[in-house]
Amino acid sequence: MKMSAEEISQVLKEGELEKRSDSLLQFWKRKTCVLTQDSLNIYADTQKRSKGKELKLQSIKKVDCVERTGKFVYFTIVTTDNKEIDFRCSGEENCWNAVITMALIDYQNRKAIEDFKTRQDNEGASPGQQERRMARAP
Numbered sequence: 001m002k003m004s005a006e007e008i009s010q011v012l013k014e015g016e017l018e019k020r021s022d023s024l025l026q027f028w029k030r031k032t033c034v035l036t037q038d039s040l041n042i043y044a045d046t047q048k049r050s051k052g053k054e055l056k057l058q059s060i061k062k063v064d065c066v067e068r069t070g071k072f073v074y075f076t077i078v079t080t081d082n083k084e085i086d087f088r089c090s091g092e093e094n095c096w097n098a099v100i101t102m103a104l105i106d107y108q109n110r111k112a113i114e115d116f117k118t119r120q121d122n123e124g125a126s127p128g129q130q131e132r133r134m135a136r137a138p
Helices: 005-009 096-125 129-136
Strands: 013-020 028-035 039-043 053-056 060-068 072-079 084-090
Touching: 013 096, 028 096, 060 096, 072 096, 084 096
Parallel strands: none
Antiparallel strands: 013 028, 013 084, 028 039, 039 053, 060 072, 072 084
16 A cells, blocks of 8 residues: 555654554554545555555544553554554654544544535535524624
């Protein structure tokens, strides 16, 4: 999965995260991650040559279970289908969980404004709406 030039220009954070594997032993695997305004892209290698996984912000419900230990910050991304993905990052860095949370809030706000404008446009298209709005104006 190659990122477009537009996506690259919208990079909010790039670096390493460790992801807990889904296997029975649940090993922590180091991943290279790129957070954009619309998704978290997860790659197996630092050159981003491997096929990455794209986790769209629209499919994220919340960032949860933040816990800080001496060395790591642990957090869980909960998807809209209630799948939990566990991550950890070094405690010294600008914490990924905060940046992902802020990107998610920004995405949800942009989506809400977009939906509101669409509703307004649809209401404005129906006959008589403009006159009713004008009648209510002071």
